[in-house]
Amino acid sequence: MSTRRVAGPEIERLIQLLSKLPGLGPRSARRAALHLVQKKDQLLIPLAEAMGVAVDQVGICSECGTVDTSDPCTICSDPRRDGATIVVVEDVSDLWALERASAVSAHYHVLGGTLSPLDGIGPDDLNISKLVERIEGGAVSEVILAVNATVEGQTTAHFITDQLARFENVKVTRLAHGVPVGGELDYLDEGTLAQALRARTKF
Amino acid sequence: MQWQAEGIVIGTRKQGENNILLEVLTPDKGRCLGLVRGGRSRRQQPALQLGNHLNLTWRARLDEHLGFFTVEPLQLRAAHLMQTARAIHGLQSLCAQVRLLPERDPHPNLFHALDVILDHLEDPRIGAALVLRFELELLNELGFGLDLSECAATGVTEELIWVSPKSGRAVCKTAGQPYAAKLLTLPEFLKAPESRLSQNIQISKGDMEAGFSLTGYFLFKYIYEPRSIAWPPARDNYVTALRKDFADLPD
Numbered sequence: 406m407s408t409r410r411v412a413g414p415e416i417e418r419l420i421q422l423l424s425k426l427p428g429l430g431p432r433s434a435r436r437a438a439l440h441l442v443q444k445k446d447q448l449l450i451p452l453a454e455a456m457g458v459a460v461d462q463v464g465i466c467s468e469c470g471t472v473d474t475s476d477p478c479t480i481c482s483d484p485r486r487d488g489a490t491i492v493v494v495e496d497v498s499d500l501w502a503l504e505r506a507s508a509v510s511a512h513y514h515v516l517g518g519t520l521s522p523l524d525g526i527g528p529d530d531l532n533i534s535k536l537v538e539r540i541e542g543g544a545v546s547e548v549i550l551a552v553n554a555t556v557e558g559q560t561t562a563h564f565i566t567d568q569l570a571r572f573e574n575v576k577v578t579r580l581a582h583g584v585p586v587g588g589e590l591d592y593l594d595e596g597t598l599a600q601a602l603r604a605r606t607k608f
Numbered sequence: 609m610q611w612q613a614e615g616i617v618i619g620t621r622k623q624g625e626n627n628i629l630l631e632v633l634t635p636d637k638g639r640c641l642g643l644v645r646g647g648r649s650r651r652q653q654p655a656l657q658l659g660n661h662l663n664l665t666w667r668a669r670l671d672e673h674l675g676f677f678t679v680e681p682l683q684l685r686a687a688h689l690m691q692t693a694r695a696i697h698g699l700q701s702l703c704a705q706v707r708l709l710p711e712r713d714p715h716p717n718l719f720h721a722l723d724v725i726l727d728h729l730e731d732p733r734i735g736a737a738l739v740l741r742f743e744l745e746l747l748n749e750l751g752f753g754l755d756l757s758e759c760a761a762t763g764v765t766e767e768l769i770w771v772s773p774k775s776g777r778a779v780c781k782t783a784g785q786p787y788a789a790k791l792l793t794l795p796e797f798l799k800a801p802e803s804r805l806s807q808n809i810q811i812s813k814g815d816m817e818a819g820f821s822l823t824g825y826f827l828f829k830y831i832y833e834p835r836s837i838a839w840p841p842a843r844d845n846y847v848t849a850l851r852k853d854f855a856d857l858p859d
């Protein structure tokens with residue numbers, strides 16, 4: 406049974422494109438489209454303009470691989486950051502998460518994913534060679550591997566560690582695994598608990 | 609349709625924003641796939657890591673459907689296996705090889721062997737020996753078993769030190785001498801069929817190198833090459849990690 410059209414092809418196209426965004430299905434895309442169309446001056450036009458600007462100006466930083474409107478990006482060109490430390494992350498969203506935490510004022514390197522045999526992602530598909538190139542520059546003394554605590558993430562971490570083994574003056578560290586804030590021990594998996602116990606600190 | 613079984617996670621793939629397509633090896637149902645609703649949630653994701661042992665319930669309207677899994681963790685090994693390069697590359701290599709099995713074809717021997725190996729991957733000597741025996745067993749279960757019981761040329765069962773790359777059969781020292789350069793070395797510990805997948809094996813660096821060359825040759829010849837499947841980099845990474853570990857161990 407074919408669905409009866411309720412709006413012109415332009416609106417249908419808007420709904421179709423919105424439904425491809427993360428978190429939106431066809432129904433919520435329809436609501437969002439209606440909201441945009443109804444608030445044309447306050448939302449639709451500024452959004453279209455902002456998107457146009459983003460299309461023109463947003464690019465990938467040639468240094469670290471993050472997205473920004475300038476190349477090198479805002480982070481790479483910030484002189485207040487510690488240039489001797491590079492935090493390696495899987496994705497731009499991880500970089501933003503670490504920046505939100507304000508836990509480190511260092512430079513970043515975005516890999517663009519993890520090694521995943523099932524998805525056919527190998528070392529050549531990741532931004533690893535550029536990382537090695539940056540370290541070859543000689544200004545880096547520590548690489549923090551801030552990848553996810555998944556098998557794929559940790560496989561990638563071990564692979565990068567092997568690639569960096571020849572740089573004897575570069576310390577390679579990784580994030581600790583343990584009990585999250587708000588986590589109850591009873592509900593934690595035994596692997597995480599064992600890791601947390603092994604990495605315990607003096608109180 | 610519904611069944612319940614234990615299974616070891618051998619593959620996961622993101623499906624949409626919330627779900628995971630889970631691939632497991634079970635003793636009686638073989639390699640099975642199913643969708644885990646909400647598999648990418650914080651609660652479920654730790655269980656859905658390679659190498660973890662789960663209790664599974666599979667449901668679908670028809671048997672030939674993909675179906676849905678509900679999972680409950682039994683033994684979560686992934687966090688331990690993530691700690692060393694050898695263990696994590698070994699895990700990835702084993703999972704890649706198990707994924708070569710046909711879907712829903714039971715291989716209880718391989719399931720039990722995998723279960724044992726995953727508990728010993730962190731030990732370089734025992735882990736390597738078990739992985740090599742597993743690869744031999746995998747070849748066997750896929751119909752390409754090597755005959756290491758007697759010499760292909762003379763029929764003797766003594767001094768079997770080579771394997772013919774052509775036939776996959778053992779060759780004794782006397783018969784193989786003129787062709788030594790073309791034959792593959794057969795490590796001592798792989799000969800005894802009764803100790804297959806036994807845990808009390810200790811191997812040398814030479815045995816490890818020869819063993820991985822032997823099984824690697826036949827895996828490529830019989831499985832990867834005919835099926836046009838890319839050789840898993842995880843296996844090479846595992847062997848590289850083992851080489852480093854063996855270099856630090858007394859022979």
